[in-house]
Amino acid sequence: MLKDSLMWYASWFDTPYYHILYKDRNHIEASDFMDNLTNYLSLEKGEKILDLACGKGRHSVYLNKLGYDVTGVDLSENSIKYASQFENKTLRFKVHDMCRPYSEKFSAVFNLFTSFGYFDKGEDNLSTIKAIKSDLNERGFGVIDFMNVDHVISNLVPQEIKEVNGIIFAIKRYVENGYIFKEIRFEDNNEEFFFTERVKAITLEDFKKYFEKANADLLDIFGDYQLRKFHQKNSPRLILIFK
CATH class of the missing domain: 3.40.50.150 (Vaccinia Virus protein VP39)
Structure with missing residues (x-):
């Protein structure tokens, strides 16, 4: 789920x-x-x-x-x-x-x-x-x-795969409607997870x-x-x- x-x-x-x-x-x-x-x-x-x-x-x-x-x-x-x-x-x-x-x-x-x-x-x-x-x-x-929003946006890494403690995190970053988004998908114990970080580009x-x-x-x-x-x-x- x-x-x-x-x-x-x-x-x-x-x-x-x-x-x-x-x-x-x-x-x-x-x-x-x-x-x-x-x-x-x-x-x-x-x-x-x-x-x-x-x-x-x-x-x-x-x-x-x-x-x-x-x-x-x-x-x-x-x-x-x-x-x-x-x-x-x-x-x-x-x-x-x-x-x-x-x-x-x-x-x-x-x-x-x-x-x-x-x-x-x-x-x-x-x-x-x-x-x-x-x-x-x-x-x-x-x-x-x-x-620093300007620095972050200009150096944004659109996609990244990161393995920590045996869990593979698929990370996607983008800017939309004045917010910086980070989508995080991973699987653990045969269950899929999806979280979205959203921070206003202040x-x-x-x-x-x-x-x-x-x-x-x-x-x-x-x-x-x-x-x-x-x-x-x-x-x-x-x-x-x-x-």
């Missing part, structure tokens, strides 16, 4: 296959990014950070090891259940919809690794930025780490409009995890600092 969902992130992120396909994500790169980001923001040990759409908690766990009081939230119950094994007095995980404000104030709210722009309702993008702003304390900073100019509507101030823009200057054509990431 083919498996799919309109709210693709609610179903796909909750499967073990999502984590199998992406298990080789670069943890060293992720930790370097957190080092660079917390240094840039001059966050002091013990300050509170909200990791928004935290997945299985790899960024949250590392930030906590750096000495921060971290709350990781995600819509995926399975991911939060997994991440909860790492909890301690200054690290906790909760199921939470990032379109809605959290019940606390933070020195920083991080939305990392393109965990944005996949909503079924376009207004949820604006709602999320408003929620981030409302979750910040007086000195707090919001951070959105998104893909440009820097689009984000600026969201920030204006949310009454948020865009403070800085970076193009990679080393926090180098953003270049529209060549930068792999679009990292936005705001409050």
Whole structure:
């Protein structure tokens, strides 16, 4: 039976296959990014950070090891259940919809690794930025780490076959109606699966409009995890600092 969902992130992120396909994500790169980001923001040990759409908690766990009081939230119950094994007095995980404000104030709210722009309702993008702003304390900073749409589209690999843990994933990528799609087909235990990732192709100019509507101030823009200057054509990431 083919498996799919309109709210693709609610179903796909909750499967073990999502984590199998992406298990080789670069943890060293992720930790370097957190080092660079917390240094840039001059966050002091013990300050509170909200990791928004935290997945299985790899960024949250590392930030906590750096000495921060971290709350990781995600819509995926399975991911939060997994991440909860790492909890301690200054690290906790909760199921939470990032379109809605959290019940606390933070020195920083991080939305990392393109965990944005996949909503079924376009207004949820604006709602999320408003929620981030409302979750910040007086000195707090919001951070959105998104893909650089221009770079991704110009370097899009239309088709790819990837084998992970004995599962062969057939991946198809394309751009349609302002969204970047990734179709993922595979078979496991004689059952066929089909999931579609869909992320809105949000440009820097689009984000600026969201920030204006949310009454948020865009403070800085970076193009990679080393926090180098953003270049529209060549930068792999679009990292936005705001409050």
